[in-house]
Amino acid sequence: MSSDNAAGPAGREHADGTDRVWDVVVVGGGPAGSSAARAAAEAGRSVLLLEKATLPRYKTCAGGIIGPSRDALPPGFDLPLRDRVHAVTFSLNGRLARTRRSKRMLFGLVSRPEFDQRLVEAAARAGATVRTGTAVTRVDQHGPTVPDRRTVAVVLADGSRVLANAVVGADGSASRIAAHVGVRVEQVDLGLESEIPVPAEVGRRWAGRVLIDWGPLPGSYGWVFPKGDALTVGVISARGQGAATKRYLESLTTRLGLAEFTPDISSGHLTRCRADDSPLTRGRVLVCGDAAGLLEPWTREGISFALRSGRLAGQWAARVAVAVDAVDARRQALNYTFAIKSGLGVEMSVGRRMLDVFSHRPRLLHAAMIGFRPAWTTFAQVTRGSTTLAGVVRTHPLARRTLTALDRDGEREQAGRGDPH
Template sequence: MDNDVIVIGAGPAGSTAAREISSLGWNVLLLDKSRFPRDKPCGGGVTIRTDELLPFSLDPVIEDVVYGAHLRLRDGRIVTRYTKKPITYMTQRIRLDAFLVEQSQRSGVEFRDGIAVTHVRRLAPDQFEVIDRSGEKYTSRVLIGADGANGIVSKNLGYENPIERAIAIEGNMPFFNGIPEEYKGMVGLNFGLVKGGYGWIFPKGDHLNIGIGGWKINVGNSLRSDLANLCDIYGFDFSKLEQIRGHHLPLIRPGTLVSAGGSAVIGDAAGLVDPLSGEGIYGAIASGVSIAPSVDNFLRGQSTALDDYHFFIADSIIPDIEKSRALMEIFHVLPDPFVWLLQHSDRFWSPAGSLIRGETTYSEIVNHFGKVLGSSLGPISKLAQLVSGRKAQLRSPDCQ
């Protein structure tokens, strides 16, 4: 074999997995189709719990630290809340991803950018072949797909993820003399424009990231005009919005396989996105960290070791995603009661801040508000699905 491990995709999931595995003494090749540094459509929020997963500081790429939010409701009311502790960090993917790749290289990872993989195949349970656009072939004992929701690893190896897709569009509003004061250390969230979604304004060093997203079935082809409306509501000139891009958000369902033999998918390729917030960087880095011990054991001869990664996702990540999905269904249909509680109840706002920081989980939040909320969460979520007009589709993957 040319390599012990090949990781396809050098976003936060891929670079983290590559670094963690390389630090255990294995030969790792990290491939990405783009030339680095490259940008990605993403709000760029990094939660506190995400930062704590890493053995190094993200300070070099943090552009703002968020302590609160301006929440705007359908009727135009604005609710503003603050916390004493940071809620999240703001960065740009062009800087974050390049920084994470650099850290992986320092751990011994071989990184090749500008390599567009066109086909992968399993030659044996512990033997894989990767072919790029030029026809060059690479082989490895383990293959990890970190190449996004429509990645080549999932397509070629049979990871037909049963995921629902949300869609978002965003752009950057430049401010050459500094961003507006009201957005320094604050985010703006709008819950009145799209059904089953929200708009956002995120602070960066010299610009605001402005975007809007929701379920495909609800927003249809109107997102660009919705984004223009969002800018208008907040007094921004849509014509000055730069780098407008759309992207899909993959959401995993219970029962989805994320590993098979010596292969696995991580991050967006596994659908590890928070349904309520749309945040995916935590799922990316958490899966990158958690897969390393399983890969190490697999390479040491434990043929079923990658099952441990699958069970970790199934037992530790998916239950919280499902709680988030249920809360999302309720919140986007009936946002006013939640926002009222955020505005008037510190007993509600304080856990909400802890949730965003990652100090607590969705499951713990549900338990915090008692058995009534916990027992009613499922039925209320189903009702909210019907009200919002969105139907879930479940399929079982056939990974070989």
């Protein structure tokens, strides 16, 4: 990967000529960070993308590319699909399994190391400079490391600094930049996943089909995603139930006859959903993707949220970078916040309601998926990107009334149990 050798605007220098000041520095080279870097570079800004790992690097992720993810990719992007999904097997903790099929592709599956590297390469082609193996410890907007009020200092692990007029934090769910901004989360989940190489005959049985298993823990589910000669098998549930979540993954793997195969990689990660009133900016610093707590609360799908929020962050960071004073910078940052809340924020709100319904009534959801054609049709439309959960609730009165009724039932159940939440 390039190191300060990509073409692009040069940025400015201070009077002593010792420090280059980039227009935009992006921290994190995942889908959110690469999208932000590309958008800011396409706006004509000098952009430096910092990634702590050496690419390609492994990322715990099922790797599903749904319609909104596909639509947010760079024009002409060569999507490295490992499989194309046309069928979904739904099961309820291993029981009542039924496979629904579609003539049209529902979504695609990628290997995240390959996918992420190609996104970074697209940012570099747009003019961003990329530095890998560069860890960031913090950002400073005041104090001795900052030469003036228009500048943000990005402090690296070796003690050196990089200067910028705007910074985008896209450094994952354990983001140091998010800590600076003050991001607050209201939902934290634990995902466990294994990448399991399988013989060709096993791979063929799963080709073009995924499994979604509604799990034994409230709000939990498991999955199997095929990627050629390997299967990604994982589960996710609320944090605080680590042992039970691990048992769920073990039982799922055993039940499917996959326990005899040795995983190449077994890993875990936390997903964090932001609180509605959590900040997305501070001064000239913006956060996006997992760093901002932006993902769908029910499915915990994050790639489309990363790509879309990253693109918005890059576009607005490009405007913050040329803001003449703090008032103008804040105006542009607030515009970014509004863009996120009015789009992805609305989707997250509906996702929270769906998670609550699913947590209380997994059997009802499963019955709808396997036996109620409109539910399956909606699932297909959402995964293909022709609508969103929020769009369904907004445009279909029956869906809106049903979700509202289930909301009320859930509230009555909680009140009956004396649950303060």
